[in-house]
Amino acid sequence: MQFLTPFFIFAGILGAAVPLILHLLNRERAKRLVFSTIRFIKMSSQIKTQRHKFKKLILLAIRMLILSLLGLAFARPFFVNQLAITANTGGSRHVVLILDNSFSMGYHNALDRGKKSAISIVDKLKPRDKATLIRASNITQIVKPLDTEHNLLKMAIDSTSLTNHPTDFLHAIQAADELLQEIKIGxxxxxxxxxxxxxxxxxxxxxxxxxSNVTIKFVDLHSENAHNLAISDIKVPPIVLMDHRWMEIVVRISNFSNHDFDKIPLNLFINHKLIETKFIDVPSRDIADVWFQIPITSQAKQYGYAELPEDPVRIDNRRYFQFEGRQTIDVHCLNGEPSRDPYKNEIFYLQKAIQALQKIVPISFESTNQFLPSTKITDADLIILANVRSLTENMAKGLTSFVKSGGALFITGGNQLDLDNYNLMLGTDNKSLLPCHLVAFVGDAVDRSQSRIITNLDYNHPIFKPFKNPNHGNFSSSRFYRYIQIIPNDEARILASFDDQNPTLVEKEYGRGRVLYFTSSIDREWTDMPIHAVYLPFLHETIKHLTLTKSTQTINYLVGDVIELNNYNLPAGTEAAIFNPQGNETRLKISEFGSTLYSDTELPGIYSVYTSGAENRKFCVNPDPRESDLASKDTEELTSMLTNPDQQPTKMSKEMIIAYQENTEKKQSLWWYTMLALLALTIGEMFLANRI
Structure with a gap:
């Protein structure tokens, strides 16, 4: 037994001594009296005297005990284990339940079984034990504080529902560990x-x-020999030219099972109409790519999905996609050095290259000496800045929004460029539009006594892949007399370099679009490349790559993604109405930058966006295909992976000891029982004192 305020123990001992001292001081002493025969009186007096003394002694003991108990009550006694052990195992339990509600938990009602297990754990807790619940997918939600409200906890467990999110335990376990670190004892x-x-x-x-000293246990709900067939990917060209007439769609089916699937029907729908059904075989733990060839009948944006028969995990049996038929590719060029003399015109050779490409690909080309109006920017697929001197703030904002929403930007060098202006307006860091920092002009385009050649090419890139084989284009035959020295940022990809290792061509994906920067001129002012055979196919591949190949940041999003709806040429405050696949509406306001953020992407399917004064839009949301693989980890492996090997007893500081003692004394409340005993003794003392 220990005491929270031990001073009162000594006070109680001193208090108990007071009745004893008073008793000794007031003790009656016998007196001798001469009297006649007292034989019978003496016998009676001895008996009464002994009884009287005995009662007084009892009364003395009771009074001493009353004062001792009063001191004991004020000392606030409590029982405690050895502190070094109590720090880790004593006191109350503190339990953090992490309940997985990712969509794989829908397999054979795993979530319902998990909720029953969680409620069973709560039912076994003692009233003083504290517990909380964390719901875990790739989103971590701490449902309630760590407390003793067990009924509320069971209600929270019972209300947990399945989400469409994938699994990620990192944040949930870190959050649980942080909660428990606030607990010092138990x-x-x-x-x-x-x-x-x-x-x-x-x-x-x-x-x-x-x-240290945080333990983890697992309730393993995975099913043995779990099987799941899922649509894990769909490859669709986002833009299809109408003159191609046919489009190929590749649907990837993944078998996450240990047995084969035979003659499984795969349906392809476009605009809610069944286009074709194919029957497929997928070996165990393998994939199958299924090719569909469909006719292109409309220039409008079209939406569709591929669908498998239902199985225990339904959400991954359907995957959505979208594409757009185009009559032409719209290319807009801003000419920074126009001239009536065709050979001095900055884009003379560029125009000749595009005219040749128009015989193969339908391209609408428009050049201008002034920056494009916002309506033209919205309609363009590719904007070319050819030796443009400088950009205004509005021009920079327009280009940034254009590329972020899926457009392509091609910037070429020249003697007109104000390097500082470009660095300032378009930025040079990883989050900015420009893929590099423009440093300085290098070389002399007049003297031409010295030149550089292109020696390093990225043949894995779509622009240069056609030149990979011998005799398919010799870039080293071109001479470059002047170029702009640049420092690419971390997000940029160097596609070509000169023989002095300075980059010739760099690319950067930005939002859903991309930016390409060519460090020399597009005409003959700085290079003789336009008169070499490689110039024409190089520009053809560059334009096709920028206009027909979209960024890897596709417009098909995953469940839970935050989507930026941008490139709106509308007044700030204009409302956009977004409808999810179930038809539920969310209204958002367009910012001064022509964009808004939409985050309620909890359902897979096709979302619609409506705004007054702008074209209606749609986008697709799909589940994360990685969640379809139901293979699981072994509990022993996980315990070994997570448990801290340095399991040392918690060092008890003075503050921790005091806090633990106060908490334990408060829970035990022995002083209350002491006061009850003191009250009973006080009543007994009053009764006995009146009988003496």
């Missing part, structure tokens, strides 16, 4: 209730251990 436990899917552990590294 058991600290994490209970993970999940199918323990492999995907949930991909982001863990070796240092992601639990804190």
């Amino acid at each position: 058991q600290k436990e994490i209970v993970l209730i999940s199918d323990l899917q492999n995907l949930g552990w991909e982001r863990f590294i070796e240092s992601d251990k639990l804190s």
